[in-house]
Amino acid sequence: MASSVHHLLFIINLLIIPTTLLSQSIIQMPPRRHRITDDNLYCDSWRFSVETNDAGTWTSIPSRCVAFVQDYMTGDRYLSDSAAVANYSLSFARGFRSEEMVRTLGSSTSMRLCSPICPTIRRMDSGLNSYGHRSVTFDEASFDEWVDLAEAPALPASLKLYKELKHLGFKIFLLTGRSEHQRNATAKNLLYAGYNNWERLLLRGPSDQGTTATVYKSEKRSDLINEGYRIHGSSGDQWSDLLGFAVAQRSFKLPNPMYYIA
């Protein structure tokens, strides 16, 4: 019988490892316990927690992990982790039969190509745009100068994935939290880094100001679905790229232990 009170529900998915596996060499148990005070051990656990989003919103790298994160980002590990994620994205993408691709792409040919960028551009043209300022903790002026430089290199794994997806016939939408007034610099930077022929570059227009990244990106995905697209895959270095509503069939989280955008 239905109760009038709400039951608190929390699903715990069990991880069950057969004991036979434990006795096999597949899972190597550590020969001895590391001390929990070991910074590397602590920071690796911290990194795991932020990447899985178990940590939720976090605002700064623990001071004892700054050097760890620097090593991670500048060493082979970051490139390898990114490549692993890109490889899984690609395996998933390759799973679509070619006839399904054609049907999917075919259904998008009668789309309103204007939406959702055109209304934004019209507002810009008529001079009505007023860009709200995001509240960010980093120095926005110098960040904007960096954006204007348009010389950020591509993450090799992402560029490779992009090219392979193009080759497979996917339409690729680039969705960014950058403002519409950074469109030219962003497009220039993408071309400089080796990206080209994207389907659409989606930026935060004046009407998108004041929403969280999760809501903004969900709304943009929702717009695409309303246009008739099916979003097969989504890839991003932030959970706010992937969560919310109108989510992709599969989401692929790239590593980023440097900052968290809610």
Ligand SMILES: *[C@@H]1O[C@H](CO)[C@@H](O)[C@H](O)[C@H]1NC(C)=O
């Ligand atoms: C990714 O795939 C490439 C090509 O198949 C392979 O050479 C590379 O080892 C893979 N990298 C990772 C980290 O899985």
Ligand SMILES: *[C@@H]1O[C@H](CO)[C@@H](O)[C@H](O)[C@H]1NC(C)=O
């Ligand atoms: C962007 O580039 C286009 C074409 O080069 C130009 O017409 C337009 O004024 C530029 N917009 C901004 C905001 O700089």
